[in-house]
Amino acid sequence: MSVDVAELNSETSSGLGLGAAKRSVTVAVAGNPNSGKSTLINALAGTRLHVGNWPGVTVEKKEALFSFDGKEVKLVDLPGTYSLSPYTQEEIIARDYLVHERPDVIINVVDATNLERNLYLTVQLMELGIPMVMALNIYDEAEQKGYRIDVKAMEQMLGMTIIPTVATKKVGLQDLLDAALEAAADPARRPKELRYGEDLEAAAAAVEKAVIGAHHGLVERYPKRWLAFKITEGDERVLSEVNLGGIDAIVKHATAHLAEVHESDMETLMADARYAQAAGLTREVLRKPESKKKELTEKIDRIVLNRFLGIPIFLAAMWLMFKLTFDVSTPFVDWIDAMTAGPFKRWMEVLLGFVGASDWMVSLATDGVIAGVGFVLVFVPVIFAMMFFITFLEGSGYMARAAFVMDRAMHAMGLHGKSFIPMLLGFGCNVPAVYATRTLENQRDKALTALLIPLMSCGARLPVYVVFIGVFFSAYAGTVLWSLYVMGIALAVLMGIIFKRTLFKGDAPMFIMELPPYRMPSFRSLMIHTWEKGKHFLIKAGTYILAVSILVWFLLNLPWGVEQRKDSYLGRMGQVIAPVLEPLGFGTWEAASSLVSGLIAKEIVVGTMGEIYVPKAEEEKKNIPTFAEDAKEVGTSFIGAIRDSAVNVVSGIGISSITAQESLNEQEERSPLREVIKDQFTPLSAYAFITFVLLYMPCVVVAIAMKQEFGTWKWFGIAFAYQMVLAWVVAFGIYQGGRLLGLS
Amino acid sequence: MNLAMLKPGEKGTITKMGALGPLKRRLMDMGLLVGEEVQVEKIAPLGDPIEVTIKNYQLSLRKREAEGIAVEVVK
Ligand SMILES: Nc1nc2c(ncn2[C@@H]2O[C@H](COP(=O)(O)OP(=O)(O)O)[C@@H](O)[C@H]2O)c(=O)[nH]1
Numbered sequence: 001m002s003v004d005v006a007e008l009n010s011e012t013s014s015g016l017g018l019g020a021a022k023r024s025v026t027v028a029v030a031g032n033p034n035s036g037k038s039t040l041i042n043a044l045a046g047t048r049l050h051v052g053n054w055p056g057v058t059v060e061k062k063e064a065l066f067s068f069d070g071k072e073v074k075l076v077d078l079p080g081t082y083s084l085s086p087y088t089q090e091e092i093i094a095r096d097y098l099v100h101e102r103p104d105v106i107i108n109v110v111d112a113t114n115l116e117r118n119l120y121l122t123v124q125l126m127e128l129g130i131p132m133v134m135a136l137n138i139y140d141e142a143e144q145k146g147y148r149i150d151v152k153a154m155e156q157m158l159g160m161t162i163i164p165t166v167a168t169k170k171v172g173l174q175d176l177l178d179a180a181l182e183a184a185a186d187p188a189r190r191p192k193e194l195r196y197g198e199d200l201e202a203a204a205a206a207v208e209k210a211v212i213g214a215h216h217g218l219v220e221r222y223p224k225r226w227l228a229f230k231i232t233e234g235d236e237r238v239l240s241e242v243n244l245g246g247i248d249a250i251v252k253h254a255t256a257h258l259a260e261v262h263e264s265d266m267e268t269l270m271a272d273a274r275y276a277q278a279a280g281l282t283r284e285v286l287r288k289p290e291s292k293k294k295e296l297t298e299k300i301d302r303i304v305l306n307r308f309l310g311i312p313i314f315l316a317a318m319w320l321m322f323k324l325t326f327d328v329s330t331p332f333v334d335w336i337d338a339m340t341a342g343p344f345k346r347w348m349e350v351l352l353g354f355v356g357a358s359d360w361m362v363s364l365a366t367d368g369v370i371a372g373v374g375f376v377l378v379f380v381p382v383i384f385a386m387m388f389f390i391t392f393l394e395g396s397g398y399m400a401r402a403a404f405v406m407d408r409a410m411h412a413m414g415l416h417g418k419s420f421i422p423m424l425l426g427f428g429c430n431v432p433a434v435y436a437t438r439t440l441e442n443q444r445d446k447a448l449t450a451l452l453i454p455l456m457s458c459g460a461r462l463p464v465y466v467v468f469i470g471v472f473f474s475a476y477a478g479t480v481l482w483s484l485y486v487m488g489i490a491l492a493v494l495m496g497i498i499f500k501r502t503l504f505k506g507d508a509p510m511f512i513m514e515l516p517p518y519r520m521p522s523f524r525s526l527m528i529h530t531w532e533k534g535k536h537f538l539i540k541a542g543t544y545i546l547a548v549s550i551l552v553w554f555l556l557n558l559p560w561g562v563e564q565r566k567d568s569y570l571g572r573m574g575q576v577i578a579p580v581l582e583p584l585g586f587g588t589w590e591a592a593s594s595l596v597s598g599l600i601a602k603e604i605v606v607g608t609m610g611e612i613y614v615p616k617a618e619e620e621k622k623n624i625p626t627f628a629e630d631a632k633e634v635g636t637s638f639i640g641a642i643r644d645s646a647v648n649v650v651s652g653i654g655i656s657s658i659t660a661q662e663s664l665n666e667q668e669e670r671s672p673l674r675e676v677i678k679d680q681f682t683p684l685s686a687y688a689f690i691t692f693v694l695l696y697m698p699c700v701v702v703a704i705a706m707k708q709e710f711g712t713w714k715w716f717g718i719a720f721a722y723q724m725v726l727a728w729v730v731a732f733g734i735y736q737g738g739r740l741l742g743l744s
Numbered sequence: 745m746n747l748a749m750l751k752p753g754e755k756g757t758i759t760k761m762g763a764l765g766p767l768k769r770r771l772m773d774m775g776l777l778v779g780e781e782v783q784v785e786k787i788a789p790l791g792d793p794i795e796v797t798i799k800n801y802q803l804s805l806r807k808r809e810a811e812g813i814a815v816e817v818v819k
């Protein structure tokens with residue numbers, strides 16, 4: 001039981017009323033999911049928002065610092081919650097923050113079209129005794145429906161200022177901030193203490209007297225009324241935090257009579273009492289028209305959730321999103337790729353030439369740094385596009401429907417309906433897919449989904465398949481390619497079931513999920529969110545990727561003056577690993593080194609093979625373009641990329657460039673490589689090899705994405721380990737099994 | 745009779761919350777309380793979960809979660 005000194009200090013300073021004008025004002029924003037909280041925050045803080053994670057957990061934390069009316073305002077976005085129970089991560093974060101950090105004021109965002117359930121949270125927030133104001137949001141829709149809300153009466157009953165707002169149109173937001181700062185300036189202005197009925201009040205009073213009366217220290221750490229009711233309610237988390245001997249007996253004594261009379265437990269009685277307050281308030285202030293006309297959401301859902309149409313519509317929507325994500329971004333990816341490999345690299349060479357840098361420095365700068373930077377940038381368009389669509393799906397309300405439609409299938413493998421979308425994105429690129437697990441609320445669902453994503457065969461693996469299929473299986477290329485995708489999915493199902501029974505034993509998380517009305521997300525909010533995510537990736541992941549890229553350069557080029565790839569560190573690693581791969585049919589140092597380099601990205605396996613297998617002499621000498629030509633090329637090709645991106649959206653046919661076309665070119669370019677591969681592999685060992693590439697480990701960017709999403713390397717570690725074992729076992733089975741069957 | 749047994753379009757009054765611990769609390773927090781009226785709207789295309797209307801909004805839950813909620817059918 002430790003008392004945080006800083007907490008006490010902040011308590012005393014606010015207790016003494018030390019000039020609220022001087023201090024910065026901390027404003028916590030709390031509300032139900034789908035109440036428009038994100039939109040409201042984006043509108044208030046815009047690009048000043050800083051997105052991070054709550055310490056130690058995967059829940060997103062948004063904060064913004066800005067000055068308003070001459071005051072420093074610190075805006076903190078609490079996770080969207082329906083209640084303040086001790087059971088979900090979001091609720092624990094929200095309540096711990098409110099109780100222990102004690103913001104100066106709470107802005108409670110309430111959906112005016114769904115008053116009663118939203119007020120259930122309001123009632124709980126009011127127990128905390130922190131100054132509050134309410135944003136009565138989505139007020140436009142409530143008016144449209146003909147709801148009449150008596151705001152004045154509501155203000156009276158709750159003891160707080162209530163501002164009707166339309167977050168999407170920025171209506172009422174200035175007034176809201178004004179009201180919040182005003183409330184914060186006067187800590188004595190607390191919300192009303194709502195009464196929960198004689199019995200409960202008596203029980204809480206008894207608890208208060210017995211527990212809090214005997215331990216004055218508690219009052220410094222907890223709001224008194226809140227604490228009394230939490231103890232009465234039997235809140236696990238508070239009881240274990242407070243950790244007082246004999247408390248159980250006291251609570252039992254105070255509540256036994258109540259529980260007996262009502263034949264119920266205290267948690268239920270409290271929920272009833274709070275909802276009774278919310279219902280009573282709603283009855284007092286809300287007038288609804290009698291009309292029974294069908295609402296838009298209902299009409300749409302009739303089709304979208306229809307027994308027969310539901311799944312086809314869902315699949316069509318997913319196909320569209322997948323295509324948009326990857327088709328919009330691909331031309332930009334190609335452009336970045338071409339630019340960093342071409343003009344930028346040459347400019348750097350020239351520049352370094354001027355300053356008289358030695359060859360190795362030039363190579364480090366171009367093959368290490370520029371290649372690394374290019375590699376980071378390549379992901380940016382995909383991540384931006386993905387974030388945009390995911391945010392759209394969530395904001396519009398369709399994400400919940402997608403989860404509803406798919407849950408049965410995903411639940412079979414221990415996942416949640418919402419896991420489907422990240423898994424699907426995995427076929428394009430595992431990196432945005434891992435970031436997309438953000439839509440899952442539960443830590444277990446998130447982790448399990450992220451663990452299975454690498455089994456979805458991403459676009460970067462295709463070039464490897466294509467080279468080998470081109471050499472050995474060109475007669476039935478489609479079937480072989482298809483077999484790899486299916487194998488990945490089948491193994492994901494299998495691993496999902498295994499993980500469900502082992503690593504994630506215990507109850508599957510609940511599904512209980514609101515199906516919010518369809519709404520149009522605001523473009524501004526979408527853009528802000530997308531930008532924040534993209535920026536976050538660039539800065540955080542970019543640094544790591546760059547470091548790894550440079551590391552690999554060293555692996556390839558050290559020790560100093562290596563002539564033969566075989567003698568470089570990478571080659572030596574290959575030599576060490578090769579015997580382990582022997583039983584899989586490809587136990588050569590060349591194959592092993594190529595696989596090691598695939599840690600960067602699986603497509604690099606082909607590039608490394610090209611370098612290792614094919615003697616240097618065969619590298620062609622190209623005409624080196626002039627600076628002017630280069631500069632022009634940079635510009636025109638960027639315009640070309642925009643055009644291609646637009647064309648892809650409009651035409652919407654075929655999964656275009658990342659994949660097939662490019663791989664075909666690659667295949668032709670590397671014909672010397674094909675000769676060597678023909679020599680070094682048999683059809684059987686080739687199939688074992690591409691299977692191994694499909695399964696063997698997530699690339700480093702996925703690793704970084706997992707670290708970023710989960711705040712720990714743990715999940716990457718587990719993915720790495722199980723995939724290595726899985727890849728080895730499956731490739732072993734294929735190779736040795738095939739040999740037993742007399743294949744070669 | 746429990747909530748999972750109602751057909752789309754049918755309404756019931758909750759008579760007992762059978763679930764325990766976090767699940768029960770979550771259901772109650774979402775407004776599923778004894779005495780409330782709840783209507784089953786749809787069943788997902790694959791047969792699970794179900795969509796219900798409670799306290800004037802739409803909620804989905806798996807049948808297993810709905811099984812613990814005893815209801816009395818309202819005509
Ligand atoms: N009509 C209307 N829609 C809104 C308003 N505020 C938010 N929305 C929409 O409601 C949906 C959910 O908003 P969001 O901010 O994502 O909710 P959150 O879950 O609380 O963060 C989005 O489509 C928003 O565009 C509002 O005041 N009026």
Ligand SMILES: [Mg+2]
Pocket residue numbers: 034037038039080
């Ligand atoms: Mg949100």
